[in-house]
Amino acid sequence: MKPNKSVGIVGYGVYIPKYRIQNTEIARVWGNDPNLVPIREKSVPGSDEDSVTIAIEIARNALKRAGIEPKDLKAVWIGTESKPYAVKPTSTIVAEAIAATPFVNAADWEFACKAGSETVQACIAYVGSGMANYALGIGVDTAQGSPSDALEYTAAAGGAGYIIGSSKESLAVIESSVSYVTDTPDFWRRQHEHYPKHGNRFTGEPSYFKHVINCSEALMDELGTNPEDYDYAIFHQPNRKFPLEVAKILGFPKEKIMDGLISPYIGNTYAGSALLGLASVLDISKEGDRIFCTSYGSGAGSDSFSIEVTDKINDRRANAPSVKSYIERREEIDYARYARYRKKIRM
Amino acid sequence: MNVPRHWREQVRRYRLLGSKCCDCEEISFPYRLVCPKCRSRKCEDYALIGKGKILSFTDINSPPQEHKYNMPYAVALIGLVEGPIITAQITDARAEELEIGMDVEMVTRKIMEYNEDGIICYGYKFRPIVKYAHP
Secondary structure, X not given: OXXXXXXXXXXXXXXXXXXXXXXXXXXXXXXXXXXHOOOOEEEEOOOOOOHHHHHHHHHHXXXXXXXXXXXXXXXEEEEOOOOOOOOOOHHHHHHHHOOOOOOOEEEEEOXXXXXXXXXXXXXXXXXXXXXXXXXXXXXXXXXXXXXXXXXXXXXXXXXXXXXXXXXHHOOEEEEEEEEEEEEEOOEEOOOOOOOOEEOHHHHHHHHHHHHHXXXXXXXXXXXXXXXXXXXXXXXXXXXXXXXXXXXXXHOOOHHHOHHHOOHHHXXXXXXXXXXXXXXXXXXXXXXXXXXXXXXXXXXXXXXEEEEEEOOOHHHHHHHOOOHHHHHHOOEEOOHHHHHHHOOOOOO | OOHHHHHHHHHHHHHOXXXXXXXXXXXXXXXXXXXXXOOOOOXXXXXXXXXXXXXXXXXXXXXXXXXHHHOOEEEXXXXXXXXXXXXXXXXXXXXXXXXXXXXXXXXXXXXXXXXXXXXXXXXXXXXXXXXXXXX
């Protein structure tokens, strides 16, 4: 799918909270084998952080890279499944904090871990149709895993945001995108429930793999490209294993995956996951590099993007912190502090 | 819960929005209708850049109920680069990690919540500057 007007990424920003809990610490508390944990550690939001505060940091970093005024944004769209309010937009608070109000479209988007890439695709359409010069899409989460559940090892906090504008001003041009969705109940959270439920192994083959593979292949078919045409590829990363496996099935060699694979160090940031991986690649890419990116959200669906980096990346990259700098900014906490920060202890 | 009171101040707290005197250029935070230096009534909004230095700080171990989730936390007097001195909570660092003269930056964080069913109040806090280098 291509818009009428060519568009691209004018600026991007990321944020990851500084606290980390090791997977071996979670295994210790629940008596699980520390040798069988899925990742090394995951990020934990501080007691005063939530999806709103993380999105504000992301938006401010994206504006620094884009070099535009907040009032130039005509959309502030937040994709998240951890809205602080059940009813009241996250996006209006973020838009107000970055001074993009009042003549701006603000909305919260929902599609499990795909909510962030959905906002980016909507921004492509908004700018590509000529309705807006700039639009900001953010994927952010402070993901909740039920205590002792398999997801508790990976459910993390963080996100990334992209300001979409004309391709002439872009640090990376978006060549095309494709969406692929079906009704697949692999993961859900009902109203008023604190924690999600999932279909265990059902989350693999008929869910993650089916959607990521079909969406990725559809985009490459549309463009007439194959894995050899890309320098980097990013796939939604609920753990370390799934994105490596799906890359292998699609024919992307491991060396094209590793720079965007950050879940082993920060966990699965849900709506932020694929978008953070993409930012991590943009942090090191050079003019002419071609990037393939596919998100995945339970319920279920994927969005695939084909992106080409321009020379403008060199001037803008250093205007905000890199993914690596946020990964390295870390303070390890034990399960007790983690339980307190995640409000598993009620006061 | 006083929603209108919070709403009236929220933009200034989210963005660290002060005022600048149109006559003598004195910058103030919080916003002043009358310039504290020259008494002019011509003041306009002024967005502070959110950078400053810690002038003094203290450690809070017995906070009000609404701040208990954050305890212990530091509160500092911060000299902003534009001149005003403000009092703010420090986040992402405990008191033992702070020093007088340390460079800090503004972040928008959750200040307090009115229980589980009330509004969430966001506003400025400060943290030691995040240093970053690119790969």
